[in-house]
Each structure stands twice: as C-alpha cells, then as structure tokens.
C-alpha cells in the first residue's frame with residue numbers, strides 16, 4: 001500500500017510492561033464484511049515475547065502479594081470501564097470479526113464485562129481443605145498460591161469474550177500474564193489495554209503480544225519462564241502446543257473443537273426446540289465451538305421437523321453485520337469461507353440433500369458488502385454418519401439433519417465422533433433425558449435448552465475437545481499451585 005493508504009489504517013501496538021510499543025513488522029487484518037485490509041497487527045516474535053515475559057515476571061512479586069480483595073476491586077473497575085465503552089467495543093468486535101453488531105452488543109462484550117466481575121467475586125469465596133489426625137496429634141491443611149507468568153492464547157470466534165475468560169481468573173489468582181489473541185481479531189484486546197492503567201492494573205500484570213501462532217504463539221509456548229498455558233483453539237494447534245511444551249512439562253488447559261449433536265426425540269416440544277436448534281446451529285455464523293452441527297431426529301417426526309426447521313432457518317437473514325435486522329454476518333476469512341463451502345459441495349457429491357442455503361438459494365448483498373465473506377445458513381439432510389460433514393468440525397453456518405429410531409442407537413451414533421464438547425437433548429420424558437445425558441461423551445449436555453451457562457460450573461470437553469475444565473473452582477485450581485501442610489502439636 002501507498003503511504004497515504006497505510007496512514008488511514010488502524011495500527012496496533014504491543015502492550016508490554018504498561019506501555020504501548022511499536023513492532024518492527026506488521027501483518028494485515030481484514031474487515032470480513034467488506035474484504036478490505038483495515039488494520040495492521042504487530043507480527044511479534046521471540047524478541048517481543050521475551051520482553052513481555054520479563055515484564056510479567058518483574059510484576060509478579062507485587063501483584064501476587066496483594067490481597068484477593070485488592071485484586072477484586074481492580075477487576076471490578078476494569079469491568080466498569082469496559083462496560084462504559086460497550087458500544088465502541090461492540091462496533092470494533094463486529095468490524096474485526098464479521099459477527100453481527102447485535103451479537104457483539106448482547107453476547108461478546110457483556111460477557112467480557114461479566115468475566116471480570118465474576119472472577120472478582122468468586123476469588124473471594126474459595127476455601128481450602130483441612131483434616132485432622134487426632135491419634136498422631138496432627139492437622140493437615142492445604143494452601144494455594146499463584147503459579148507465576150501465565151501464557152494465554154485465544155481464537156478468533158469470540159475474541160474479547162474468550163481472552164477475558166482467561167485473563168480474569170489468571171490475574172484474580174495473583175498470576176501475571178502474557179496474552180496472545182488471534183492475529184485475525186486483535187483490536188478489542190488492544191482497546192482493553194488502554195483501560196488497564198485507569199483500572200489500577202499495575203504495569204506488567206497484563207501484557208499483550210500480537211502476532212501469528214507460528215511466531216508469537218510458539219515463542220510463548222516455548223518460553224521456559226511461562227509454566228502454564230491456557231489455550232482455546234483447534235485440536236490441531238493443541239497437539240502442536242502439547243509437543244512444543246513437553247520439554248518444559250508445562251501445565252496445559254486446552255479448550256478445543258467440537259462436533260456437537262442435538263438429539264430430538266418424538267416427544268420434544270418442537271415449538272421451543274426448532275427456534276433454539278436454528279440458533280444453536282447458526283449463531284455467530286456457526287462459529288462457536290458449542291454450535292450444533294449434527295441433528296438426530298426421531299423417525300416419526302423427521303419430515304415434519306425438516307419442514308419446520310428449514311422454514312425457521314430461512315428467517316435468518318444474511319448481510320451487513322452492522323445492520324441490526326441481520327442475524328448472520330460474515331465468516332472470518334476468505335479461506336475459511338472456501339473451506340466451509342467445500343464441505344457443502346462434498347455432501348452434495350455424496351448424495352446428501354441441501355435443503356436451503358449455499359448453492360440453493362440466492363444470496364443478495366448490499367453494494368458495500370459484495371466482497372465480504374458471506375454465506376447463507378445451510379441445512380443438509382440425509383448425510384451418512386461416516387461423511388466428513390458428520391465427522392469433522394465445519395465451524396460455519398452449516399448443519400446436518402439425520403433420522404434415528406431408538407435411544408440406544410442415537411447414543412451410539414452421537415458418540416461416534418472424535419470430539420466430545422457439547423450436546424443437546426430434546427424430550428419431555430425426564431427419565432430419558434437423564435439416561436441419555438449420562439451416557440453422552442460430552443463435557444456439557446443441555447436438555448431442552450442451549451448455551452445456558454452458570455460460570456461456577458466446569459466448562460470443557462472430553463476426547464479431542466480438550467483437556468481440563470474452566471469455571472470458578474476449575475480455573476482457580478488451574479491458575480494456582482496447591483500445597484499440603486502438616487502441623488504436629
């Protein structure tokens with residue numbers, strides 16, 4: 001780009017030791033709804049990560065010795081500041097990620113605010129264990145201390161939401177952090193850095209290094225002074241992180257992909273099930289790790305379900321994300337859009353039926369969005385269980401619907417993938433709901449609802465969907481070291 005052009009771009013800087021620091025090289029970041037480069041993101045590497053880890057290490061003694069109450073007040077202040085700027089954060093998240101402004105306003109940014117408030121509160125309520133051995137004259141108790149510098153790596157689908165879900169518990173527990181957001185969605189993390197000083201977060205407690213996974217991410221994972229890594233992203237990247245961190249025996253929390261089933265029995269309340277399952281399939285363009293992508297419908301209601309489900313899906317309008325009447329925004333990138341479209345082509349080639357969306361219905365876009373990465377919500381029926389569309393994470397607005405006969409059969413088929421993150425079960429038979437939930441290989445099971453979360457409880461996946469859990473108690477345990485102390489009296 002020419003100088004004049006590059007001047008118009010938003011240029012981000014790393015945030016290290018409480019200061020914004022320019023980088024020697026940058027990568028382009030696109031606005032997914034127009035296809036234009038609009039922002040330049042530092043292309044950090046070893047050197048920048050080294051500086052950030054040093055700043056975090058230097059800040060650790062003071063931050064870790066503050067009381068939970070002092071840290072809690074700072075987290076609450078940060079929550080207030082983000083909330084005060086909610087609209088600006090929502091606009092930035094929508095522009096950077098392609099998600100609708102409505103979703104950013106009602107889900108992403110409110111949840112980022114809540115993440116800080118939640119851990120500001122929960123950090124005050126932990127208790128440790130104590131046991132007695134009267135015959136030995138001993139008492140035992142446990143104590144927990146922060147670990148040190150935490151490396152936090154987050155994906156592009158829910159940028160500030162998922163990054164703050166890691167920063168909040170890490171610093172509430174007294175750790176200092178080096179965070180690396182996705183290179184495709186870095187803007188809201190950079191905006192948050194501007195509020196840290198006013199919130200009272202001391203320099204070096206939160207450092208943010210922008211850049212790619214291969215360069216900045218790996219430098220963080222390989223750094224000997226970063227004993228724990230909390231990662232949310234794909235299973236493939238998690239394998240690489242596990243390999244690279246193995247020589248240092250790092251503590252890892254891995255929140256990964258899913259291939260989440262919805263199981264719909266013939267006694268389900270379809271008036272609730274259908275709109276909720278459309279939402280669980282297409283919310284945030286299907287780019288949520290918890291989105292439904294395999295819908296098993298009991299044979300007796302299969303054709304009625306398909307008809308009503310497709311009619312409901314067609315109500316979801318695709319278009320300019322800043323238009324509040326739009327439900328489906330742009331996908332994250334051109335490459336990702338191609339990948340998602342290819343899955344639909346493969347399903348068609350295998351003989352499945354595409355009932356609406358990609359390749360079937362016309363997609364009309366406003367003039368300014370012609371080069372954006374848009375796709376209609378797509379429903380595919382009669383896909384074979386072994387098809388890649390039923391096995392692999394698509395991570396786009398595509399959902400597959402198939403029929404089943406018995407409870408036993410559907411449990412086996414729902415469990416027949418490598419992932420195990422989330423499942424939904426729809427039935428009015430309470431016994432069946434419990435039986436099925438119990439046998440699903442899935443870290444989360446929602447019955448007769450979707451995405452209702454109590455942050456106190458464990459969040460995370462089984463099998464290829466992850467290792468470890470996050471939540472009030474789980475994050476506290478991950479971000480602290482426990483010690484057992486015995487006293488003889």
Ligand code: NAD
Pocket residue numbers: 153154155156157158162180181182183211212213214216217218221232233234235236237238240241255256257258288289393395421460461465466
């Ligand atoms: P990704 O794995 O490509 O990237 C995630 C992050 O890891 C990015 O910041 C990236 O730069 C970084 N990274 C990439 N390679 C790295 C390496 N070698 N070393 C260190 N860091 C590296 O994932 P994505 O495409 O950004 O996100 C989509 C994926 O995230 C999907 O699979 C989705 O299911 C998953 N996800 C899971 C959850 C969950 O809570 N389980 C939540 C959201 C998204």
